[in-house]
Each structure stands twice: as structure tokens, then as C-alpha cells.
Amino acid sequence: MSIDISQFLDVFYEESFEGLAVMEQGLLGLDPDAVDGETINAIFRAAHSIKGGAGTFGLNEVSEFTHTMETLLDQIRDGARGVTTSSINVLLRATDCIQHLLKASQEGSEVDQATLEAVSSELEQLLSSEDEADSDNADVDPHGDSLDQTLQIDSESTRVWSISFKPAPHLFTTGNDPVRLFSELADMGELEIVTDTSRLPDFNDLDPEQCYLDWYLTLHANVEKQAIEEVFEWVEGDCELSIELSQESVLEKTMVADETAPGPEPEPTEDDVPTPVKDTKPSPPPKKTTQVKAQKKANAAENSSIRVGIDKVDHLINLVGELVITQSMLGQLGEVFEMNTLEQLKDGLAQFERNTRELQESVMRIRMIPISFAFNRFPRLVHDVSAKLGKKVDLQVSGEETEVDKTVIEKIIDPLVHLVRNAVDHGIEAPDVRLASGKRETGTVTLSAAHRGGNIVIEIADDGAGLRREKILGKAVEKHIVTEDEGERMTDDDVYNLIFHPGFSTAETISDVSGRGVGMDVVRSNIRELGGTVEINSTEGQGSAILVRLPLTLAILDGQTVAVGEETYIVPLASIIESIQIKPSQINMVVGKGETFKLRDSFIPIVRLHDLFDIKNSIQELAEGLLVIVEDSSGPKGIFVDRLLGQQQVVIKSLDANYKKIPGFSGATILGNGSVALIIDIPEMLRLATQSRPAMAYPLTA
Amino acid sequence: MDEVNIQHEQLGDNEQQFMTFLLAGEIYGVDILRVREIRGWERATRVPNTPAYMKGVINLRGLIVPVFDLRERFQLGAENHHDAVVIILRVQSAQGEQEMGVIADAVAEVLETDSSMLRVTPEFGGRVDTRFMEGLVPSGERMVMLLNVDKLLGESIEPSADGMAVA
CATH class of the missing domain: 2.40.50.180 (CheA-289, Domain 4)
Known part of the structure; x- marks a missing residue:
């Protein structure tokens, strides 16, 4: 059974990016003082799926990196490690790195090794630091503190693992192929396979779709137990599995004794490996695996896909059903038409029109996705930008369930990023300035969306300094956008609109946050391209609000x-x-x-x-x-x-x-x-x- | 909607086919590979703030296609379009391949000619701006003015003077 798994790659990327968004959101929502177990679990699950998927698709860099992260998360999950702001930041950077790695492999672009190594060493530092004497990281850690141990392993003779693999009869229906697993094991070292055919029934009773075979494997490889477990990750729930170390030097045994497997483990039947110090979490339900696979097949066909709620699809099917009924009714009328059925024909046509319109609306609704798709990235953005600028900013988001056409959302993200970044950079003042002017130290940026008529209105408001007429005019005159005379005569609104002029930027220093003067004019032209408008309202000293009005659909x-x-x-x-x-x-x-x-x-x-x-x-x-x-x-x-x-x-x-x-x-x-x-x-x-x-x-x- | 299907015959290396049409008594030609279809004149929807020779846009099976009046473009005097034909051409412009229509008095013939027959357009004497010309070829007693479709129509989409057009 060999399938071309590359066709699922796009779905893997898409799911992984979704997973990353979940991780990012979860991390941002983590409060170091009150850690919510569910959030940690959600982050962990997302990381785990990415790792598993990456392993399946041979993206080793991604799976290794995610693995390190997962180890850390597992410790947090088990309560072995507290959550600190700095560890959250490191984890956030790590999600960035995974995203970067995934993008790089998706687009075939260069991987920024320097950042990657920096973050991965940060992660490892964190792993090997303080309150985790009982956790081990040797298996994932090629350098750092565990260097000695790693060297020891290398210097020792090959370990011999005996693995007994007894798959459930329905193994094949889950899409797993033992041959693939074995070939993966064979890549690690020398593999001996003994097949136990004792369960094989008579030929007449044989169901070719069932698995009757058990296997006893002997693997001569210098690998950790966890690496072997990973191979069996996808079949965990569908088999009886035991992995035992049958031969090893004394030195290594002590090392393994220290080990707490950070990843999820199948029910281990370890005899000569001491039980880990901490409880191991149950393995993720195998049901999930099969579900994911079914979805993958459905989505694999197109490059850019859209996830549609089943209710929307059901509604469509109902409508099409009605349409078919109306059509057959009209068809019957047409076959034997007499003048006295004219009224019926009119009714039928009216119904037909109603059906068509409803169908059209429902089809359009398929393309509609909630704007949270775009809004989700902003907590992170605000978090990063405000940290970089040393400002305290609270982001409030509302109306994220508002639905907009997918194309509109995709095209509006960049302009919104600019606007939110600007609000934090230019709008909100530094904490001391805010206190001096009698405001709360923490500034507020509000991001809201609402339907208004046939439009969606997105408002980005801040309670910062507002736009300063004199400053904008001064800059505009300096840049020869207007003359001083013209400036005098302009209304405030016209002055504010100057910031949309190409090449206009009032930031005194060009930071990497904003202020390159390429932002606002691009923002406006992008919004215009979508058939939208952008308006500025501002009160000096009290803040400004930017209203983006967009059509719900472009079609x-x-x-x-x-x-x-x-x-x-x-x-x-x-x-x-x-x-x-x-x-x-x-x-x-x-x-x-x-x-x-x-x-x-x-x-x-x-x-x-x-x-x-x-x-x-x-x-x-x-x-x-x-x-x-x-x-x-x-x-x-x-x-x-x-x-x-x-x-x-x-x-x-x-x-x-x-x-x-x-x-x-x-x-x-x-x-x-x-x-x-x-x-x-x-x-x-x-x-x-x-x-x-x-x-x-x-x-x-x- | 009388579409004309033109068979492309095997041509020699230097041979080219042109579709010729009549405009104010003169014969003009365009590369036949650029011609997508020929249809009768129908009223176009006028587009405000465009030059007078831009007659408006028509519905070409769901596509919005602009139509240009070559008489007005070449200042040959306006004429009503009742018997006119619209030749839909494929045009390479800054925006890629576009389809545009030109109004001609009548379609003449398919002209096969050798590229060695092509003459350079004289700088003066013609009524049509030499920028739009590819050259002249003889056809019987008369000369056919070959038009450069891309220069003639492709440039019509250049951003308008007020800078608001998005190219």
C-alpha cells in the first residue's frame, strides 16, 4: 500500500499554520500567575500535531525543533515547571521559528539559520535551567549541558532494542502501513524482523483487509527510546506495542534511568527501564488521527482551500433540492400547457426566482469567513511592538465574528497590520508621557468590526496623542507636498488626509516598527483597490480612530x-x-x-x-x-x-x-x-x- | 453577431496574413492572428471622461470590452455606425493581453503577403500617425496600411492625466 503523501502536504501546511495560530493565541493568553491547564493542553496538542505531521512528511528540521518545544511544554503541563513571562516570550519566538521553517519548506526559500539557532539555544537553556532537576533533555539536545551525556552515548556500543508490535486487526483501515514503519526503523540502524504468523486463519476465513500478523523486531541502533516511539506515533492506539532495551552498557542504563520521556508514551511495558519519575500522559486519542486523514483527502485537490461549516453545506443541499423540485414542477407545466395553468406557471416562476436568489446568497456565504481570521494576529503584533517600544498597550478586540469574503480578508490583513502598528507606534505615547498628561499608564488600542449596510466597517482606535495638525503640516510643507498658504486654508480633515500622501512620514526616527513613509499611501491604495474607503477622525491629546469601510464581497x-x-x-x-x-x-x-x-x-x-x-x-x-x-x-x-x-x-x-x-x-x-x-x-x-x-x-x- | 472563422493555412517562413478593412475609403490591415472575432455594430455603453474616439464598452459574452472608433482616432470625420463592423482584437498592453474592439466601415479580405513586400511608412503624406503604422504593403493597385495594434490600442490604457487611473 503506497500512497503519494506529497498530495497531503498542502493540507499539512494549512493545518500547521492553523495550529501555530492556536499556539500563539494560547501563549499570549497565558498568565504567568494563573496558568490555565486547558490552554497549555491546547498549545501542547497543536505542537504535537505539527511535530507528528512534520515527521510524516520528512520535515526533520521542523519536527526536531517542535520536539524541543514540546518537551518544554510537557514540563509546564505536568506542573514540573512554572510559566514565566520570559519563557512565554521564548515559546512565542519558537512558534515564529516553526512558522519560518514551514514557510521555508513550503516556498523552498532560505532558512534563517542564525535566528533558528538563537531561539533553539534559548529553548535549551530554558530546558536545562533551574526547577527541573527531574527532567532530562539529553535526547533532544545535541549541545549545551547535556553534551557529556551525548558524547557518552556516542562512545558506547550500539544499543539493542527489542520491539514487539502487535497491530490490531483493523490497522490497515487507518491508513497505516507496517512496511513504512519498519523502513523508518531500518533507517536508524540494523533491523531484524521476525514475523509471527500464528494468528493467520485458514485461507477460506481470511479477510484480506485485516491484519493477522505480529512482529518482533530487533533494532541495533544508538537511539533513544523516544525516537522509536515516534515511529509508532500514528499507530499508538491501534496496536499493542512494547519497546525494551535488551542490551546496553551500565553507564547508559543510569542515564536512561534519569530519563523522563517528555512526549506522550504508549502504555510501556518496560522491564529493565525503571518507571519514569513522573506520570506519563495518555497518548492522544488515535481517533483524531483518522479524522485528520479523512479531511486531508477531501481537501487535497485545491491549492487554496476554504473551510466551510457543515451547516452551510447542508443548507445548500436543501436549497438545491428545492430547486430541483421547482424545476420538475415547471417542466411538467411546460409539457402540457393550457391557459388555465398560467397562474400555476407564474407561481412556479416566482418560486424559482426565490430559490435562485437564496441559492446565490448561500453560495456567496460559503466564501464568508469571520474576520477573526485577520484579527487573531493582532494581540501578538501589539504585544511585540509595544514591548519593543517600551510602551504599555492593551488591545481590545470586538466584532471578530463578523463575516467577510475570504478574498477581502486576505487583502485587508496587510493594511490593518500597518494601521495597528501605527496606532501603537505613533498613537500611544510612552508611559511617562501618558502619566504626565493625566492618562492611564497603559494605552488602549481598540480593534472592532461590524456590518453596516452592505459594508463591513473596521475601526482601529487608540487613546493616544492624536494627530497633530501643526506637525503634519510642517512635514508636508518641508516635503513640498503643500505650500504654507495652502496648508493654512485646509480643514483638519484634509490635513489628516495628508498622511496618506506617498512619501509622508512624521516619525522622527526611522524605526523598524514604522516610519519608513511607505505605509499609509499603500494602505489607502490597497483599501481603494478593494472598493473600500478609509477615514481618519482625530482629537489632539485624546487619540485617533481610523475607519476602514469595505464591501462584504467583491463579486x-x-x-x-x-x-x-x-x-x-x-x-x-x-x-x-x-x-x-x-x-x-x-x-x-x-x-x-x-x-x-x-x-x-x-x-x-x-x-x-x-x-x-x-x-x-x-x-x-x-x-x-x-x-x-x-x-x-x-x-x-x-x-x-x-x-x-x-x-x-x-x-x-x-x-x-x-x-x-x-x-x-x-x-x-x-x-x-x-x-x-x-x-x-x-x-x-x-x-x-x-x-x-x-x-x-x-x-x-x- | 456574425463571427468569421478564418482558416490558418500553412504559410511560408516569410509569409504573413493580414485582415484588411475599409475606413473612409482607405484600406488598413491588421495581423490576422490578432483578430479574435468580427461582429456587427451595436450600441456601446458610453464611459464618461474618456476620449471621444472611445465609443464605450460592450458585453462580449460576459466580458466588458472597450470599443474604439478608428475614424475619430485618425480624424477621418465621424460617420454613423449603423452598417459598421466591430473587429475584436487581442492587444498586448502594460496590463497584459486585453481584448479591444475597433470600428471599421467594412471588412475587406485576407491578404497574404511576403515580408519582403513590406515597405517602411513614409514620414509624411499619410493621414494616420506613423507611430501606429507597421508599414505598407501593396495589394493590387492599392497600398494597404498595416496598423500596429499594440501601439494603437495598448497605449490607450495608459494612466490618464489626472493620475487616478490605476494601471
Whole structure:
């Protein structure tokens, strides 16, 4: 039975990265004063799975490294070792290293040996340090304190291990192959195998899928018991296994006597090896192994996969079932159609439409994953950055269950990293500065997500110093982004927007945290690319908040079709507040703002779409058409159109696939009649409108 | 939607095929391997803030494809498009391979020619900017102006002057 295991490699990476995230989260949540056993167990389990998987796939570097870490974790788990902030930090660095190793093997890139060795020696130092006289690390530790012991082993004659391996009859159904195990053992040293065929039934009774064989193995190899156990790791629960040292020099025996196997052990039947000092934990349930394997097969086909809850899939299956029923009903109607069944046909079509829409929504929902996928990395980031900067920062996360399209999440991670990093670096002040200004020593960074209309709004807020108008302006003038005169006339919002200008950075020293001046403009262009917007609110001395507004999905949009002259445009429904007809008496001309109209005590500027897009034959009189009220960062605006046509969901098609990005439009769609309609990008369209009105425009708003 | 399937025959090393079309009484040609399909004119959706010769975008089986009016591009005087044809071409631009349409009065023929027949475009005299020309080839009594599709259309997608286009 030989399977090509490389096809599972992608799944292994994916699962390992998930495991690493679990470890990281667990480590960050560990409180040195009150260690939660469940958390430690979760971290341990994740490390263990990575190690096991890495071993299976022959990623020895990863499995060795993880093994060291696992040893340490095991000691913590058993209570043999306390948790300190420094050990948490070392473990965090170690998870980074595992990630690095996995990435390196996944992408075939270079491994940063220096960091790796540094962290691995830190781990070992920790292992060999103080309160762990009863634990041993010789088996994993090629250097350091255990050097003498290692040398001793090397100098001694070969050990002889006798292994009795009696697999359960169902061994083959778990996907394990004894031959593979034996060949792995044979790699360690000289291996003799004796097969016990006494359990073999008569040929007539033989079930070829069952395993009737037992094996007695003799291994001449200079290895630790644990190394052998690792070979049998995946079959632990499916066999009777005993590993005994049958021949060894006296010196080594004492050494083994010291040993406490740090990893999980199968029920050992050790006769000449003294029982370990501490209890060994039970082996991980073998059921898990088989489950993981089944999942692996299902996922192996694609490179980038998505995990979908079974409830979503069940829902889809239900819907498809309904769709099939409707279809057959319509089919029957069509076969013998008479006028009196017209009503039935109409009902059927209505049902068909409902089914289709529900199906579409459910399919879209498959792509939706909670934003915690992106948020999870921030506790770590804040922890690291604040430690580096000597600041005290508390990160509060809310709304992490908000669901967003997977593509959107993947693309928003980098911009968010920039923003959070900035909040800690530039926003939160140093502890002494905070105390001096009467604030709590610990700063707070809030990261929240919520659905608002058809958008997801992510807010990154800090209670730090806020943006300083003078400082930003000074920098902008110095960098020739604006002249001093222009700066004087700018509103605060416009000044804040300067930080999105390419090449702008106010950090006085360029640190490795932020301040290279490549951040914010990239942040904004990335968010724009996703069809989102970014806004800054800031109060000097009290903190700032950055609002990122993103569409939930990149594929489909709820749109309002509007007509202007002979043209049809789509306005995203999410950005429309209301649509109204106005009377001539409501219209005012305001200096510097052009046409406005009065709506419930506020004056709202009017944007004439036909002027902006240069459309002929459209309605010119404001009272004859309609105003679609939309809102952007600077308040509501009325967009003047001829009339509203209808609402529909539209599939977004890009304009730049075959042409280029057109200012003011986020894309195009194909209407029911096969013609193309452009989708208006409201914030950008309003920006265009502002620019075309010189009284309001600044040259730098772009 | 009259699509024309053109058989690619075995050609000699130096031989090239061009599809020729009529535009304001002149004959123009494009490399036949660039032609994806030919269809009748249908109204395109106008795209604001684009040059006048950009007639808008059409739906090509779910793709949004821009259509350019070559008469206006070459300043040959506007004409209504009722009988016109749209030639969909594969264009190499900064964004990779794109599909774009050009409006011509009528499709003429497939012209087989030897590359030795290709003449350099004279710097003056023609109505079309020499930047867009690959050269001239004789066809019977007349000269066919060969267009460089990538220069003619690929450059139309360069970022607009206001710097807001994302290339």
C-alpha cells in the first residue's frame, strides 16, 4: 500500500499554520500567575500535531525543533515547571521559528539559520535551567549541558532494542502501513524482523483487509527510546506495542534511568527501564488521527482551500433540492400547457426566482469567513511592538465574528497590520508621557468590526496623542507636498488626509516598527483597490480612530439602477440613504459650494451627474428629476439623476481587465437585456465632483 | 453577431496574413492572428471622461470590452455606425493581453503577403500617425496600411492625466 503523501502536504501546511495560530493565541493568553491547564493542553496538542505531521512528511528540521518545544511544554503541563513571562516570550519566538521553517519548506526559500539557532539555544537553556532537576533533555539536545551525556552515548556500543508490535486487526483501515514503519526503523540502524504468523486463519476465513500478523523486531541502533516511539506515533492506539532495551552498557542504563520521556508514551511495558519519575500522559486519542486523514483527502485537490461549516453545506443541499423540485414542477407545466395553468406557471416562476436568489446568497456565504481570521494576529503584533517600544498597550478586540469574503480578508490583513502598528507606534505615547498628561499608564488600542449596510466597517482606535495638525503640516510643507498658504486654508480633515500622501512620514526616527513613509499611501491604495474607503477622525491629546469601510464581497453588489439621459448607471444600494424629489423652493446657491438644497435643516450640496459625466439629453431642471442622497466622509450629498429604474443584484465585472480603471466607477455589470451598465463608485465620484468645482478643491486631495 | 472563422493555412517562413478593412475609403490591415472575432455594430455603453474616439464598452459574452472608433482616432470625420463592423482584437498592453474592439466601415479580405513586400511608412503624406503604422504593403493597385495594434490600442490604457487611473 503506497500512497503519494506529497498530495497531503498542502493540507499539512494549512493545518500547521492553523495550529501555530492556536499556539500563539494560547501563549499570549497565558498568565504567568494563573496558568490555565486547558490552554497549555491546547498549545501542547497543536505542537504535537505539527511535530507528528512534520515527521510524516520528512520535515526533520521542523519536527526536531517542535520536539524541543514540546518537551518544554510537557514540563509546564505536568506542573514540573512554572510559566514565566520570559519563557512565554521564548515559546512565542519558537512558534515564529516553526512558522519560518514551514514557510521555508513550503516556498523552498532560505532558512534563517542564525535566528533558528538563537531561539533553539534559548529553548535549551530554558530546558536545562533551574526547577527541573527531574527532567532530562539529553535526547533532544545535541549541545549545551547535556553534551557529556551525548558524547557518552556516542562512545558506547550500539544499543539493542527489542520491539514487539502487535497491530490490531483493523490497522490497515487507518491508513497505516507496517512496511513504512519498519523502513523508518531500518533507517536508524540494523533491523531484524521476525514475523509471527500464528494468528493467520485458514485461507477460506481470511479477510484480506485485516491484519493477522505480529512482529518482533530487533533494532541495533544508538537511539533513544523516544525516537522509536515516534515511529509508532500514528499507530499508538491501534496496536499493542512494547519497546525494551535488551542490551546496553551500565553507564547508559543510569542515564536512561534519569530519563523522563517528555512526549506522550504508549502504555510501556518496560522491564529493565525503571518507571519514569513522573506520570506519563495518555497518548492522544488515535481517533483524531483518522479524522485528520479523512479531511486531508477531501481537501487535497485545491491549492487554496476554504473551510466551510457543515451547516452551510447542508443548507445548500436543501436549497438545491428545492430547486430541483421547482424545476420538475415547471417542466411538467411546460409539457402540457393550457391557459388555465398560467397562474400555476407564474407561481412556479416566482418560486424559482426565490430559490435562485437564496441559492446565490448561500453560495456567496460559503466564501464568508469571520474576520477573526485577520484579527487573531493582532494581540501578538501589539504585544511585540509595544514591548519593543517600551510602551504599555492593551488591545481590545470586538466584532471578530463578523463575516467577510475570504478574498477581502486576505487583502485587508496587510493594511490593518500597518494601521495597528501605527496606532501603537505613533498613537500611544510612552508611559511617562501618558502619566504626565493625566492618562492611564497603559494605552488602549481598540480593534472592532461590524456590518453596516452592505459594508463591513473596521475601526482601529487608540487613546493616544492624536494627530497633530501643526506637525503634519510642517512635514508636508518641508516635503513640498503643500505650500504654507495652502496648508493654512485646509480643514483638519484634509490635513489628516495628508498622511496618506506617498512619501509622508512624521516619525522622527526611522524605526523598524514604522516610519519608513511607505505605509499609509499603500494602505489607502490597497483599501481603494478593494472598493473600500478609509477615514481618519482625530482629537489632539485624546487619540485617533481610523475607519476602514469595505464591501462584504467583491463579486456581487446590491444596486440601484438610475437613468441619466439615455445612460443607465448602478449606484450601490448600500451608499444610498434616501431618494427624494425636491421643490424649486428648496434649492439655494451657496458661495463656494454651488447648488445646495435644504433637507431637514441642513444644506446638502447637489452633484449633477449629467454635468460630471457630460451626458446629453438629460433632465436639467432639478425639480423634474430625483435626488439620490448619499453620504461620504464630509457629510451627505444629493446626486441628481433623471429617474430611478429599479433595484437588483449585479455581478461586478472589472473595467480594467480589458481597458483601464475609470475614475468614478468601480466596475461594470451586464443588465438583463445584455447591455453594459457602469457601477458608480460613490466616494470617488464625489471626490471628482469636488475637484471639478475649483472653489472647494485642493490640489492634493488625490 | 456574425463571427468569421478564418482558416490558418500553412504559410511560408516569410509569409504573413493580414485582415484588411475599409475606413473612409482607405484600406488598413491588421495581423490576422490578432483578430479574435468580427461582429456587427451595436450600441456601446458610453464611459464618461474618456476620449471621444472611445465609443464605450460592450458585453462580449460576459466580458466588458472597450470599443474604439478608428475614424475619430485618425480624424477621418465621424460617420454613423449603423452598417459598421466591430473587429475584436487581442492587444498586448502594460496590463497584459486585453481584448479591444475597433470600428471599421467594412471588412475587406485576407491578404497574404511576403515580408519582403513590406515597405517602411513614409514620414509624411499619410493621414494616420506613423507611430501606429507597421508599414505598407501593396495589394493590387492599392497600398494597404498595416496598423500596429499594440501601439494603437495598448497605449490607450495608459494612466490618464489626472493620475487616478490605476494601471
